[in-house]
Amino acid sequence: MQPSVHVAFTLRPDKRTPGDIARIREIAVRLGLEPSGGSLATLSFRAEPDVVAKIFKTTVHAVPERPPGESDFGAAPGFSATLPARVPSELSEFVETVSVVPPARRFM
């Protein structure tokens, strides 16, 4: 089972090479994150809430499943951060921002 918090790194523009991306993933895995995606400008990871709180000096809270309403079909459950996540020193050379990605709504 994958960990539940969605974490995303926005990479510095000059650090989007395959070599740098491999290095970032390696550091992230060492920190306790599980890679879950990546593309042109960002990398995604999963981690448990306590791991996210410890690594990124933020607190995360669970966002419950949002039921369908009049204007949307609700949203899946997920997590959101109460404070901006801090980029750990090991990653600051490569990573511009760290985000805890909240669940999106399905518009009707």
Added chain:
Amino acid sequence: MPTTKTKKKSPTTAKRRSSKQKTSAPKPSEELRVAVTFRRPDDGLGLTRYGARMTSSVVMGFRPAEDTVGRALTALEKAGFKVSARGRLAVSIRGRRSDFERLFGTKLAAYNLTADAAYSERAFYYPPDGAAWNPDPGISELIDDAYIQWPHIYMDQRFNGPPSALPPQVNYHHLRVPGDVSMVINAARVHREGVTGKGVRVAMIDSGFAHNHPYFQEHGFNSSVALASGASHADRDGNGHGTGESANLLAIAPDAIFIGVKLDNEDGQVGASVLEGFQEALNHSPQVISVSLGYDLCPTDFLGNRTSNQHLTSLPNGLKALEAEIQAAVANGVVVVFSAGNGHVSFPGMMPVVISAGGVYVDVDGAMRASDYASAFDSRIYPGRHVPDCCGLVGLAANHADYVMLPIQPGCEIDERNAQHDGTAPDDGWGVFSGTSAAAPQLAGVCALLLAANPSLTPADVKQVIRRTCRDVTEGSANPASNEDRGGMQAGPGADGATGAGLVDAFAAFRQV
């Protein structure tokens, strides 16, 4: 030996994995559940070979001798199987596919089961028609036969058979796919010119895509499904959103190469984020990406309910990575379309680089007006950015936006929920819904037509052509919930607050490329 060289018959109702849906086929378990039967001690006749009607008085005659069963189980365990249950007439065993194939001299094939019933598993291994069946003599002299057990059906759901490829009748003005939507957007005229989106790669990121629905099968769309990280079951859509909205896109660009990127997980685990979906979509080299999901950028409580209508003035940290990925995709030549929202102050629909899809309602007599269901606002995060750019077809608030009849997985959340007001049944595989979630894939379909006609167009070119060829909409107003506390933006002659440039006109746009 009754079990020697028997040709196994394949399941008649199971469907073999389609080559077209390679990415969406569920994977069968390698562990098989097998029932083993024995021969009658009196005459050696196998239980499964008894030709007459089995009765309770006859059946006990097939009770095997204890020592025969013991020897058979020893042989089966030696071959890698484990006994999972033992009855008086048969024994249940479990084992790996490779061990089964070796012991019984056969080759199994993967079968997918239809989504029409709640099977315990959606795929399983079974001998195909005409498969070899040459059991090891050491085992065949001890047993009657060995049968792989089919996945069972949970009977808590009513089985109605597959949904109809044709939509049900409802007694109010609505549009059907593909014909009505294609005609009103003026895409049918583009199709008649031979341009149908052929070869253009379009990705759509959403809840899921149950394209085994007969509507999609009958139209023969070129569709595949990729699972974003954490998503499950490529052939299911428990919510129904992605399946329905994808029909809008394929109504406009029926020959596009459709790549559905599924986000949801129906096994109770956390599915993929929109960002993970976007990253997965980019792995498939799309020329167009359509997304009918987003965020409402007003202050909210921890449940996501608005606490104020004031718009946020800076992008929350949690969305910065998604913003960066979308910017990079557009800079790399991908046309990205997002819904403007249904009263939401929608992000990423407000990003300047995307095409923001708002809503226009077209009456039964062809009269157009801004939909009061769709968002229209000036972004406070991106100064100078107005939402929407232009519009697709969206229903009216008074009618719950019930406007476009769309195919969905029977009994899914939307099928059940919308049945409360849209005139369809809760399990018929059809629903009527069209907020700006419908508008985005309609506009994405038009983008695909333009790229089919002229592949050298940049995302900026596509947006410019679509906007300058829209039909002007002069009546109505947009959803007031999206415009702080200043009322719904009004439509009027020329570009306006409610509809942007107006309703997209696929043919007029096509003529300019």
